[in-house]
Amino acid sequence: MNKQLLNRRIRLASLALVAGAGLAAGTAQAQDKGSVHLAYVEWSSEVASTNVVRAVLEQQGFDVEMTSLSAAAMWQAVASGDADAIVAAWLPTTHADYMERVGDEVDDLGVNLDGTKLGLVVPAYSDVDSIADLNDHADDFNGEIIGIDPGAGLMGLTEDVIEEYDLDLALRSGSGATMTAALESAIKNEEDVVVTGWTPHWKFARWDLKYLEDPENVYGGAEQIHTIARQGLEEDMPEAYAILDAFEWTPEQMGEVMLMNQEEDSDPYENAKQWVEDNQDVVQEWIDG
Structure with missing residues (x-):
């Protein structure tokens, strides 16, 4: 192979490498949004x-x-x-x-x-149907409402509910996981429990639950x-x-x-x-x- 032909092939190979690199970079750029x-x-x-x-x-x-x-x-x-x-x-x-x-x-x-939907939720077997009736059964619920993370808007609304209905129950903060764990434990033992609840949530598909009526409409529609x-x-x-x-x-x-x-x-x-x-x-x- 003469020197001129060899140099030409080297130049073509270099151009191919540059073009290939540019194409790859362009493809990467197109995919990187x-x-x-x-x-x-x-x-x-x-x-x-x-x-x-x-x-x-x-x-x-x-x-x-x-x-x-x-x-x-x-x-x-x-x-x-x-x-x-x-x-x-x-x-x-x-x-x-x-x-x-x-x-x-x-x-x-x-x-x-x-x-x-937002509100207070109890097992369907509970005798309580309204937030207004919670004080009459405070001992059955161990004097507490099981809540979620303290920064949640639902927790602030529940504090308003406690004040509006003058409830003798304390709001216990935690997380969504601790709330459902407490709910599951109570249902297994057929005990009363009241938790902060919202729809959509998977707990309504797993257990037979009901929202307590909110006659003062504190939780809103x-x-x-x-x-x-x-x-x-x-x-x-x-x-x-x-x-x-x-x-x-x-x-x-x-x-x-x-x-x-x-x-x-x-x-x-x-x-x-x-x-x-x-x-x-x-x-x-x-x-x-």
Whole structure:
């Protein structure tokens, strides 16, 4: 092989390497749509919905980071721009205080789930049917209402309930897990127990429960869960914003994921990916949105 031909082949090989590297970089850039940071509160409903949204966004090429926070910190994270969005805003009652504080600093993308409910919940076998009757049975309930995390809006409303009805029961804080554990233990022993409750929640599918009547309507009527985004997300990530804006499902669909998450050794993220795979018709509507 003469020197001129050899030099030509070397140049062609170099050009091919450069072109290949450029193509690879271009492909990587096309697939890298950026990172979306989702905040959420550690409620079974919000664990389900946030993981599903994560799975959908990842399916579309986004990297997704999830951070579990208290309700107050979750709202503040979106308002400050430390988080891009939440799909866990209970309005107009539960998170009313947070919306009042930072509503001008965030974008409300509207309802992602309709038909929620808040209140005090007891086993169906309980003789008590109304919050107004709790004082007559305070000893049966060990003088306490089993609550969840202290920063939750539901806990603030329950404090209002205790004051409005002048209840002789103390509100015990904990978590969603400790609340359901106390409920399960009482039901196994056919004992009375009263817990803070909300719909949708998997406990209503597992046990026969009832809401106590709230004649003073302190807990308010049915609520909705909203998607809230940081200001500027639409300009920074229009495709992610559009998916978040279009995300909407039913309590029944959310309940499917919540029940999957209650299976032993289950992974909420893997369950969400499975649900997304099994419900591509629903997911496609969010993507098309």
